[in-house]
Amino acid sequence: MPPALLPDGYFSAGVEQTDPLIAQAIAREKTRTRDVIELIASENIVSRAVLEVQGSILTNKTVEGYPGKRYHAGGVNVDVIEQAAIDRACQLFGCRFANVQPHSGSQANHAVLHAVARPGETILSMNLNAGGHLSHGADANASSQWFRIVSYGVRANDGLIDYDEVIALARQHRPRLLIAGGSAYPRALDFAALRRAADAGGAKLLVDMAHFAGLVAGGAHESPFPHADIVTTTTYKSLRGPRGAIILWNDEALRKPINNAVFPGLQGTPSLHIVAGKAVALGEALQPSFAHYAQAVLANARALARRLQQHGFDLVGGGTDTPLMLVDLRAQGLTGAPAAQSLERAGIIANMNPIPSDAADLKVMSGLRFGLSGATTRGLGQAQVEQVGDLIAEVLEGLRSRSDDQAATESRVRAAVRDIVAPFPTYG
Ligand SMILES: *Cc1c(COP(=O)(O)O)cnc(C)c1O
Secondary structure, rough: OOOOOOOOOOOOOOHHHOOOOHHHHHHHHHHOOOOOOEEEOOOOOOHHHHHHHHHHHHOOOOOOOOOEEEEOOOOOHHHHHHHHHHHHHHHHHHOOOOOOOOOOOOHHHHHHHHOOOOOOOEEEEHHHHHHHOHHOOOOOOOHHHOOOOEEEEOOOOOEEHHHHHHHHHHHHHHOOOOOOOOOOOOOOOOOOHHHHHHHHOOEEEEEEOOOOOOHHHOOOOOOOOOOOOEEEEEEOOOOOOOOEEEEEEOOOOHHHHHHHHHHHHOOOOOHHHHHHHHHHHHHHHHHHHHHHHHHHHHHHHHHHHHHHOOOOEHHHOOOOOEHHHHOOOOHOOOOOOHHHHHHHHOOOOOEEEEEOOOOOOOOOOOOOEOOOOOHHHHHOOHHHHHHHHHHHHHHHHHHHHHHHOOHHHHHHHHHHHHHHHOOOOOOO
């Protein structure tokens, strides 16, 4: 017998048989997500179809380049898939061009930076503490090493962007690119004012709509087009697709710079199984049900925001126009890390987050961020979301009062959460 080249069951066995460590961790993840309420703003729950294509044989295919212009043979089928993803993205967001290859939102933003600016040139963007994103020029991100970053923040009194400040900074610094959109900015952006700021400084305008793209797709939020020159979004937040991102724009003159910045500038071969997942998710977002979903996400986000305010919590920006909200815990004398940990023990999954001009240590932070994209996909409506708001308040009140029975509160809430989510199963 010649030595075996492949493990037993290579083409036939499932991971349960071949790799128990990984299979068991996945099984436990199924149980974990079944019994808790996921309020992490960056998460959602993809369809069975999106799951399926990501586990398909497309993972084996390598091509470089774009549909019809590949450097490897055998691209006939993946060209159909990538072109469908491009066409659907353009149809959904009403624009002329799309690049569907970025592996992540950060990659998409880096590609745009390199497409419109030379190293050392100026970028104007919202700082991380005000709710911006790492890839918009944060100190710890490579973007700040390549470009000169000038940043704007939010007003201390209301947590909102001061557009006059943005216009003044654009005039003064004449950036190549003005970036708007963030990871923790809950309110709608004034795209027309951002356009005026970009024009005042001779800049291109990039709107990174990662968190609210699903609302734009479903008509529950204004579109950044026609004001923005370029729009980026992750595909896995409110857009409810696979992990990754897309870049959208209208000007033919940007086609080569952007496509070349993605490949060969920053990436090599695209992940075609993920591109297929993007195509399927974009197809889902084009269906009428997605508009209802988008409305429900916004209604749920506003319902939770209101409920938390009724319980006395301060919301940065005073509420939300997006799937997410940011709770400022300072009035309760709490910080984000212990709050998120106690909530996790109570079955409510969220993340600590800095609030604007946060003075707390970065390891604890002063805020909590909640998002409703995933819970809405699961089927929770306003009645359940309000109950969840009451449970969040109960856990945080226990922490605030330094209750001796916090463990008992957590387990009581955990049981209540399980009862709330039990009628809403996901993948069967
Ligand atoms: C989530 C997010 C990204 C990107 O994230 P990756 O983790 O790189 O996929 C980019 N911009 C904004 C505003 C985001 O919220």
